Amino acid sequence: xxxxxxxxxxxxxxxxxxxxxxxxxxxxxxxxxxxxxxxxxxxxxxxxxxxxxxxxxxxxxxxxxxxxxxxxxxxxxxxxxxxxxxxxxxxxxxxxxxxxxxxxxxxxxxxxxxxxxxxxxxxxxxxxxxxxxxxxxxxxxxxxxxxxxxxxxxxxxxxxxxxxxxxxxxxxxxxxxxxxxxxxxxxxxxxxxxxxxxxxxxxxxxxxxxxxxxxxxxxxxxxxxxxxxxxxxxxxxxxxxxxxxxxxxxxxxxxxxxxxxxxxxxxxxxxxxxxxxxxxxxxxxxxxxxxxxxxxxxxxxxxxxxxxxxxxxxxxxxxxxxxxxxxxxxxxxxxxxxxxxxxxxxxxxxxxxxxxxxxxxxxxx
Amino acid sequence: xxxxxxxxxxxxxxxxxxxxxxxxxxxxxxxxxxxxxxxxxxxxxxxxxxxxxxxxxxxxxxxxxxxxxxxxxxxxxxxxxxxxxxxxxxxxxxxxxxxxxxxxxxxxxxxxxxxxxxxxxxxxxxxxxxxxxxxxxxxxxxxxxxxxxxxxxxxxxxxxxxxxxxxxxxxxxxxxxxxxxxxxxxxxxxxxxxxxxxxxxxxxxxxxxxxxxxxxxxxxxxxxxxxxxxxxxxxxxxxxxxxxxxxxxxxxxxxxxxxxxxxxxxxxxxxxxxxxxxxxxxxxxxxxxxxxxxxxxxxxxxxxxxxxxxxxxxxxxxxxxxxxxxxxxxxxxxxxxxxxxxxxxxxxxxxxxxxxxxxxxxxxx
Numbered sequence: 001x002x003x004x005x006x007x008x009x010x011x012x013x014x015x016x017x018x019x020x021x022x023x024x025x026x027x028x029x030x031x032x033x034x035x036x037x038x039x040x041x042x043x044x045x046x047x048x049x050x051x052x053x054x055x056x057x058x059x060x061x062x063x064x065x066x067x068x069x070x071x072x073x074x075x076x077x078x079x080x081x082x083x084x085x086x087x088x089x090x091x092x093x094x095x096x097x098x099x100x101x102x103x104x105x106x107x108x109x110x111x112x113x114x115x116x117x118x119x120x121x122x123x124x125x126x127x128x129x130x131x132x133x134x135x136x137x138x139x140x141x142x143x144x145x146x147x148x149x150x151x152x153x154x155x156x157x158x159x160x161x162x163x164x165x166x167x168x169x170x171x172x173x174x175x176x177x178x179x180x181x182x183x184x185x186x187x188x189x190x191x192x193x194x195x196x197x198x199x200x201x202x203x204x205x206x207x208x209x210x211x212x213x214x215x216x217x218x219x220x221x222x223x224x225x226x227x228x229x230x231x232x233x234x235x236x237x238x239x240x241x242x243x244x245x246x247x248x249x250x251x252x253x254x255x256x257x258x259x260x261x262x263x264x265x266x267x268x269x270x271x272x273x274x275x276x277x278x279x280x281x282x283x284x285x286x287x288x289x290x291x292x293x294x295x296x297x298x299x300x301x302x303x304x305x306x307x308x309x310x311x312x313x314x315x316x317x318x319x320x321x322x323x324x325x326x327x328x329x330x331x332x333x334x335x336x337x338x339x340x341x342x343x344x345x346x347x348x349x350x351x352x353x354x355x356x357x358x359x360x361x362x363x364x365x
Numbered sequence: 366x367x368x369x370x371x372x373x374x375x376x377x378x379x380x381x382x383x384x385x386x387x388x389x390x391x392x393x394x395x396x397x398x399x400x401x402x403x404x405x406x407x408x409x410x411x412x413x414x415x416x417x418x419x420x421x422x423x424x425x426x427x428x429x430x431x432x433x434x435x436x437x438x439x440x441x442x443x444x445x446x447x448x449x450x451x452x453x454x455x456x457x458x459x460x461x462x463x464x465x466x467x468x469x470x471x472x473x474x475x476x477x478x479x480x481x482x483x484x485x486x487x488x489x490x491x492x493x494x495x496x497x498x499x500x501x502x503x504x505x506x507x508x509x510x511x512x513x514x515x516x517x518x519x520x521x522x523x524x525x526x527x528x529x530x531x532x533x534x535x536x537x538x539x540x541x542x543x544x545x546x547x548x549x550x551x552x553x554x555x556x557x558x559x560x561x562x563x564x565x566x567x568x569x570x571x572x573x574x575x576x577x578x579x580x581x582x583x584x585x586x587x588x589x590x591x592x593x594x595x596x597x598x599x600x601x602x603x604x605x606x607x608x609x610x611x612x613x614x615x616x617x618x619x620x621x622x623x624x625x626x627x628x629x630x631x632x633x634x635x636x637x638x639x640x641x642x643x644x645x646x647x648x649x650x651x652x653x654x655x656x657x658x659x660x661x662x663x664x665x666x667x668x669x670x671x672x673x674x675x676x677x678x679x680x681x682x683x684x685x686x687x688x689x690x691x692x693x694x695x696x697x698x699x700x701x702x703x704x705x706x707x708x709x710x711x712x713x714x715x716x717x718x719x720x721x722x723x724x725x726x727x728x729x730x
Binding site for chain 2: 040042043061062063065066069079080081083105106107108109110111112113114115126128203204205206207292293294304308310311312
């Protein structure tokens with residue numbers, strides 16, 4: 001199990017490095033990581049506040065019971081009749097942050113929460129969590145890696161169920177339902193199931209729909225499920241019967257882009273260099289304009305979290321980081337190809353979580 | 366069906382009244398109400414922007430396909446490689462809002478979205494949606510009322526299923542599962558099922574748990590489900606066999622508080638006066654300190670939305686508003702009693718959506 005006291009100490013070290021006087025997180029993934037639970041999220045302002053010397057909750061009285069089961073932290077509660085303002089002022093004073101100069105905000109908290117807090121700290125500079133809790137969350141501990149690996153294996157089984165189910169006349173939604181049921185049978189809750197068949201595959205975030213699979217279709221299958229508080233994510237390709245014209249060439253290019261990113265990702269390398277490695281392969285093959293998204297994203301408590309593998313990210317990769325490598329080429333009106341691995345960055349390079357090859361699966365007509 | 370062009374015109378009238386130059390909503394309920402759909406929500410900044418004369422989307426290129434199916438609005442798309450800054454600047458210039466002085470922000474949007482926008486409008490004052498889209502959403506149209514009423518009837522059936530299932534030795538979770546299954550059988554997706562038995566009922570937002578029902582328990586049952594994009598919400602009380610000591614007196618007081626709020630809620634009355642009517646009954650009976658929350662909340666696309674019926678709300682109630690009236694008395698270590706109606710405010714007063722009486726239901730031992 002995660003040691004939350006250690007996480008809080010590591011956080012304070014990061015805050016000191018970045019001259020952050022105050023960190024404020026709302027109900028959500030940062031709170032989950034720091035404390036092992038997240039409070040009820042509603043329209044009532046709720047923060048976990050951390051200064052150099054102390055921490056406390058601003059807590060709507062109505063939601064205090066659920067939180068009390070999980071923590072001994074000091075609560076500054078507020079009732080509906082009063083509103084949160086004076087409880088927040090007391091909370092900030094209690095932890096010595098009433099004159100905080102630099103605040104790190106949970107970027108996912110509601111706008112009204114953030115502006116309530118900034119309104120009580122006139123002149124304070126804000127940043128988001130990139131250099132504090134976000135930076136810490138990028139490096140996974142052994143327990144997180146075990147969970148993510150188990151979920152990747154679950155996702156492999158769901159992908160294989162999809163491969164086995166593909167047949168002509170089946171709708172994208174029907175194929176997605178096979179994946180959902182496979183996730184459920186494995187104790188997971190399916191989170192997303194992109195099935196992009198034929199020309200629909202050329203939309204990277206295609207909304208799985210009623211289109212029916214036809215012989216000659218290329219099919220993008222991008223799926224993930226949540227179990228034990230952690231997600232999974234993977235993309236593989238299938239074709240029904242025969243591949244469309246030009247498919248094999250593009251599949252090979254995308255696979256080489258994955259390989260180039262895998263070969264580049266090492267501790268000490270910047271995320272943008274991994275993106276560049278994948279992008280250069282695709283650009284050199286003449287398809288640069290058809291690779292329309294970043295190369296990858298981190299995966300932890302959230303399906304998308306730092307490190308983001310983009311062309312501009314200065315994030316320095318390190319051991320224990322978990323992220324996707326998922327280049328793609330999308331040919332409007334024809335088909336799309338994306339191949340996605342989730343990797344753990346080890347001392348000597350990326351360890352791929354999935355056991356499934358990236359070769360195209362040919363389903364029988 | 367809702368007329369979204371009319372909603373946009375009404376919005377501009379409200380913006381003019383409040384001297385708001387720019388409204389920005391993120392993926393969520395405000396967007397759903399304004400446009401009839403909401404874009405995919407992820408970490409990529411996405412806004413629907415409205416000025417006095419024009420409107421447009423700031424749109425992550427990757428999520429554009431899904432949105433395109435629903436709207437002809439102008440998109441200012443941005444790719445992962447570029448980030449949103451220049452597309453946002455172009456979008457603001459396009460709708461004539463690059464020098465907006467007063468911005469109304471969707472209070473539910475992510476903090477990083479809000480601060481990205483405010484960062485491009487130095488010196489602009491911000492407010493939240495209370496006087497613009499929030500104010501409009503409070504007054505429901507006929508289609509919304511029909512949906513909410515149908516969902517209230519569904520919730521009545523789920524509540525009756527719960528009443529019929531209560532028996533000694535059953536856990537709170539097992540009783541909640543009866544409600545969930547009843548919602549599902551009716552085509553709904555159960556959203557919350559608070560079952561607070563015995564002393565657990567004294568926590569207003571109790572986390573339904575493993576406690577087993579015992580003879581002499583009072584049981585708070587507060588449930589709701591979503592169907593066709595709309596929620597439901599209702600609280601009723603049951604006792605198992607016989608009521609605990611003092612139960613009947615408290616139930617009568619809470620019911621009188623509901624009646625007092627119903628008698629006060631009229632078009633033109635302030636929300637705080639409705640709260641006061643309920644609170645005064647409970648305070649006069651000597652239980653003021655045990656009514657620890659607001660009297661109610663609006664219900665529409667969201668389960669909690671304006672108008673909030675609090676002791677400080679200056680919101681003037683009007684016809685077509687839908688909100689809860691749900692006073693409660695919570696006696697620590699003993700039991701809690703809450704009775705919750707959802708009402709439509711009509712010209713001559715509130716119309717209660719539920720058909721179930723508020724009398725305590727006595728389940729057989």
